Amino acid sequence: xxLNSNRHMEEDEIESYSMGAVSEEECAxxxxxxxxxxxxxxxxxxxxxxxxxxxxxxxRFRGRRAPVVTRRLIPRLIPFLSAAxxxxxxxxxxxxxxxxxxxxxxxxxAFAIHLEATRGAGIEARAPAGRALLLxxxxxxxxxxxxxxxxxxxxxxxxxxQGSVPSQDAKAAAALPGMPVGVYFVRVYAxxxxxxREYGLDVQx
Amino acid sequence: MNFETEPDVGNSTDPLDPTWPNLVERIRxxxxxxxxxxxxxxxxxxxxxxxxxxxxxxxxxxxHDIFLIITKSIQNGDLREPERLxxxxxxxxxxxxxxxxxxMVQARRNQTDLDFGTALTDYHPNPERRIIEEQNLKLAMxxxxxxxxxxxxxxxxxxxxxxxxxxxxxxxxxxxxxxxLIKSRAKARFGExxxxxxxxxxxxxx
Numbered sequence: 001x002x003l004n005s006n007r008h009m010e011e012d013e014i015e016s017y018s019m020g021a022v023s024e025e026e027c028a029x030x031x032x033x034x035x036x037x038x039x040x041x042x043x044x045x046x047x048x049x050x051x052x053x054x055x056x057x058x059x060r061f062r063g064r065r066a067p068v069v070t071r072r073l074i075p076r077l078i079p080f081l082s083a084a085x086x087x088x089x090x091x092x093x094x095x096x097x098x099x100x101x102x103x104x105x106x107x108x109x110a111f112a113i114h115l116e117a118t119r120g121a122g123i124e125a126r127a128p129a130g131r132a133l134l135l136x137x138x139x140x141x142x143x144x145x146x147x148x149x150x151x152x153x154x155x156x157x158x159x160x161x162q163g164s165v166p167s168q169d170a171k172a173a174a175a176l177p178g179m180p181v182g183v184y185f186v187r188v189y190a191x192x193x194x195x196x197r198e199y200g201l202d203v204q205x
Numbered sequence: 206m207n208f209e210t211e212p213d214v215g216n217s218t219d220p221l222d223p224t225w226p227n228l229v230e231r232i233r234x235x236x237x238x239x240x241x242x243x244x245x246x247x248x249x250x251x252x253x254x255x256x257x258x259x260x261x262x263x264x265x266x267x268x269h270d271i272f273l274i275i276t277k278s279i280q281n282g283d284l285r286e287p288e289r290l291x292x293x294x295x296x297x298x299x300x301x302x303x304x305x306x307x308x309m310v311q312a313r314r315n316q317t318d319l320d321f322g323t324a325l326t327d328y329h330p331n332p333e334r335r336i337i338e339e340q341n342l343k344l345a346m347x348x349x350x351x352x353x354x355x356x357x358x359x360x361x362x363x364x365x366x367x368x369x370x371x372x373x374x375x376x377x378x379x380x381x382x383x384x385x386l387i388k389s390r391a392k393a394r395f396g397e398x399x400x401x402x403x404x405x406x407x408x409x410x411x
Contacts, residue, residue, distance in 0.1 A: 019367065031299075032291040035250030048257070049341055050395050051364065057345035058365035061357065112365060136367060141299070171367060185313070198310050 009033065009040045018047040020140040020170060027140060055114055062112060112136060115186060115199040126202045130178040135186060135201075140170040142188070142196050149189040150174045152201075154182055181205045229287035232279045240276055248272070251298055258302045271301050344398045348391050359387045 009017065009030060016022050017030050034041050112134040113125050127133055139148065145167060152161040160179060165172045174186075186199040228246075231239025252268050259267070275297055278284065284293050349357050359377060362368045368376070374384050 019364075021367065028292070028295065031254065031295045034253060035247055035291055035294060035298075038249060041250065041253050045253075049338075050345075050392065052338070053341035053345035053395070054349075054360065054364040054391070056342045057349050058361040060346065061349055061361060062365060114365065114367075169369075195307075195310065198306070 006033070008037065009043070014040070014043050014047045015051065017044060018051040020138040022140070023169070024141075024144060059112065059114075113201070114138070115201070125200065126204055127179075129181045129203050129205050132178050133176040135174045135176060137165070137172045137174065137186070137188065137199070138170070139167055139172055139188065139197070142170070143190065144170075145191060147191070148172060148196070149191070149193075151187045151189065152176060152179075153185050153187065155184070160184065179203050225290035226287040229279060229284060229290055232276060233282070235280070243276065244272060247275075247294055251294070254295075254298055255302065259305055267301070267305070271298055274301070340402060341399075344395055344402070347398065348394050351394075352391070356387050356391075359384065360391055363388065 013022070013026070013030065017027070022030065034044060111127055111131045113127050114136045115125050115138060135150075137148075137150070142148075147164050147166045150163060150165050150172070151159055153159050161176050163174065165174045172188075181203055184201045184203060186201055187195055188197040188199075190196055228239055228242055232243060233239075248268055251271055252264055255264060255267050255271075275294060278297070284290065349360065352360070355377070359373055359379070362373050362376075363370070370381065370384050373379065374381055379387075
């Protein structure tokens with residue numbers, strides 16, 4: 001079905017466009033419409049701000065750690081801490097005699113990062129060092145493929161991780177192991193080996 | 206940015222009437238009014254697209270370069286279907302964005318080969334913009350904090366994990382109406398808090 005570029009964008013379409021969650025055909029129509037419609041450009045700009053803020057806030061909520069126990073609380077927690085200590089000792093004993101190895105599994109959830117289309121040389125995405133990462137890649141505008149090859153290199157171009165990730169609706173997610181502090185670049189390649197996109201990632205201590 | 210209530214789409218001016226063949230013909234014949242109109246119609250849209258894709262650096266130069274390319278290619282007769290002018294402009298802009306990103310990747314590679322250290326440019330245009338972004342983030346944090354845990358989970362799944370409404374409704378046992386309500390409430394609250402913040406700022410200045 002041919003899409004009409006002269007129609008204003010619906011609210012849902014605006015938000016989907018902001019989040020890069022539109023099909024290639026829709027994206028073309030919206031891009032064309034936005035070239036000539038100031039009204040919709042203003043709406044997209046507002047939506048971009050709201051979506052960015054909501055994503056940032058959601059990320060902070062997800063990444064929140066347990067609150068630090070204050071000194072005043074410690075005396076009140078002594079009985080509970082003692083009980084917890086006993087349970088922990090029992091657990092360690094169980095592990096020592098051949099039970100499960102809990103540290104083999106990641107107990108800390110992966111840190112999710114949303115990587116948007118490269119904006120020049122700017123590096124906006126930040127992640128904590130040493131923590132498993134879940135990279136959500138925005139592939140809007142790229143030729144549609146069932147999967148892409150993703151490569152992560154450090155600042156001198158040394159490959160630190162690579163793999164193939166399936167894509168759906170111009171999105172893909174790559175699970176990476178924790179990395180040391182530094183600047184990294186995540187590159188997306190087509191099956192033919194052509195470099196399609198690059199994202200910057202700043203891993204901080 | 207202002208947080209005014211979004212006006213009804215139907216009340217706004219329609220996008221330009223697509224009398225593209227006439228415009229294309231004038232550009233082809235070298236009529237300055239044609240080039241002027243082309244710039245008037247597309248410059249803001251191209252600027253907007255470039256800014257979203259590449260950030261605000263050197264925007265004027267990039268817009269100017271793209272206009273030269275568009276004008277030249279139209280004059281060379283590369284645009285075969287004048288009524289598809291919008292699509293043609295979009296294609297050229299997208300190619301330029303891709304070329305720019307490619308050149309940035311190459312430049313970065315050359316830089317790291319020489320071990321000059323990695324140049325990081327800040328895409329934020331100015332400190333004021335950064336403050337606005339921080340304030341927006343605070344608003345969003347406030348909204349998420351004020352929500353019930355389950356409602357917050359819905360928004361986190363939607364905005365962060367980018368699950369589709371269908372997936373969220375299925376996983377969290379919600380109806381589509383419930384999902385829409387949670388999202389529209391958060392959106393309205395964001396707008397309301399933003400308006401309040403704007404009013405406060407104006408009041409402080411006055």
